[in-house]
Amino acid sequence: MRRRATQVSCANFAPGNSAAPQKRSNALTRPGHPRLTARALLDLVFCGRWHSKAAHALVEQRRRHPPIMARVYADVNQNMPRSYWDYDSVNISWGVLENYEVVRKIGRGKYSEVFEGINVVNYQKCVIKVLKPVKKKKIKREIKILQNLAGGPNVVALLDVSKTPSLIFEYVNNTDFRSLYPKFGDLDVRFYIFELLKALDFCHSKGIMHRDVKPHNVMIDHENRKLRLIDWGLAEFYHPGTEYNVRVASRYFKGPELLVDFQEYDYSLDMWSLGAMFASMIFRKEPFFHGNSNADQLVKIAKVLGTDELFDYLDKYEIELDAQYDDILGRFPKKPWHVFVTAENDRFISNESLDFLDKLLRYDHRERLTAKEAQEHAYFHPVRDPICAKLNLDNAAAYSKP
Numbered sequence: 001m002r003r004r005a006t007q008v009s010c011a012n013f014a015p016g017n018s019a020a021p022q023k024r025s026n027a028l029t030r031p032g033h034p035r036l037t038a039r040a041l042l043d044l045v046f047c048g049r050w051h052s053k054a055a056h057a058l059v060e061q062r063r064r065h066p067p068i069m070a071r072v073y074a075d076v077n078q079n080m081p082r083s084y085w086d087y088d089s090v091n092i093s094w095g096v097l098e099n100y101e102v103v104r105k106i107g108r109g110k111y112s113e114v115f116e117g118i119n120v121v122n123y124q125k126c127v128i129k130v131l132k133p134v135k136k137k138k139i140k141r142e143i144k145i146l147q148n149l150a151g152g153p154n155v156v157a158l159l160d161v162s163k164t165p166s167l168i169f170e171y172v173n174n175t176d177f178r179s180l181y182p183k184f185g186d187l188d189v190r191f192y193i194f195e196l197l198k199a200l201d202f203c204h205s206k207g208i209m210h211r212d213v214k215p216h217n218v219m220i221d222h223e224n225r226k227l228r229l230i231d232w233g234l235a236e237f238y239h240p241g242t243e244y245n246v247r248v249a250s251r252y253f254k255g256p257e258l259l260v261d262f263q264e265y266d267y268s269l270d271m272w273s274l275g276a277m278f279a280s281m282i283f284r285k286e287p288f289f290h291g292n293s294n295a296d297q298l299v300k301i302a303k304v305l306g307t308d309e310l311f312d313y314l315d316k317y318e319i320e321l322d323a324q325y326d327d328i329l330g331r332f333p334k335k336p337w338h339v340f341v342t343a344e345n346d347r348f349i350s351n352e353s354l355d356f357l358d359k360l361l362r363y364d365h366r367e368r369l370t371a372k373e374a375q376e377h378a379y380f381h382p383v384r385d386p387i388c389a390k391l392n393l394d395n396a397a398a399y400s401k402p
Helices: 039-044 052-064 138-150 177-183 186-205 270-281 296-306 307-316 351-358 370-375 378-384 384-399
Strands: 100-108 111-119 125-133 158-162 166-170 219-220 224-227
Touching: 039 307, 100 125, 100 384, 111 138, 138 166, 177 219, 186 219, 186 224, 186 270, 186 384, 270 351, 270 370, 296 307, 351 378, 378 384
Parallel strands: none
Antiparallel strands: 100 111, 111 125, 125 166, 158 166, 219 224
């Protein structure tokens, strides 16, 4: 997909060329307008084109369209010392790899292979994440973020780092979600989504976006009702007005902002991913949005949330769709959530569950519930208080036994 016209080329501002970069419109979209980013502003200065009329026009446009900011925790990193978020300058204290032995392989990903291990000093189980060759900057970012989140609710604990490079984490007796989720009752879903929200609100309050929320990254020890949010390799510090890479998150859990190349996203991206995960849990459809490609993923979303609503979102943020959608998008009305209710999933459905879902799966990221707002939703009333949650879950488990 083509990006919005925010990357300003010096060639476009040569003397005598007063026209701002133009974008090709198509039948399905209404043309947007280029917006001057901080990066583009610097490009103009360093290229010596500041006298250009077009440059001044874009500066004026920047004044009229200030940076889009997160509704919450927008200034967290701004108010912290540079050492808090500048992971390039982090000094890593390396541990001793010989203190750990591999027991068995338990997973692999694009950037790592994961093993169950044991600490031979104290005989504690652990998880060893062996990183594949990646830029040192990315490794530093993950370590710095995990250090900043240490001790947070339901955030996996980083125990050690070795020069392999490997990251050593606390062990969670996880059950694969594909076999665990089908066993869940209504209260289980409420409880674990609530626990996940605690982790998300904590990381957001620390100025950090996870950017890869999905069932594969949510470890659940169901026997002990323990949840941990793992894999912080794509996580990033949030700074208002920054254009972030849209090649994050897994396809089925990508927010619309990623699929239309909107780079000024924020913590609300995680809330879309949570919503897609929640929809799959209550409707018993995994994944809920099942696209065959990134383009098809947006089509699958539009078939549920509607194309008129999509265009309203695009207009609001001056985003233009890629021309490939001329042939594949079509026109779809917004579907009411109750059309997804079946005899198989109706025990998970209530007015509260559908209202909660509706407030997460919104095109406009600024309309989605924040993680803190989500925890206050009536859907979580039976599990909000820890004592009541335990009683309700125990009673539900006893009732469900043959």
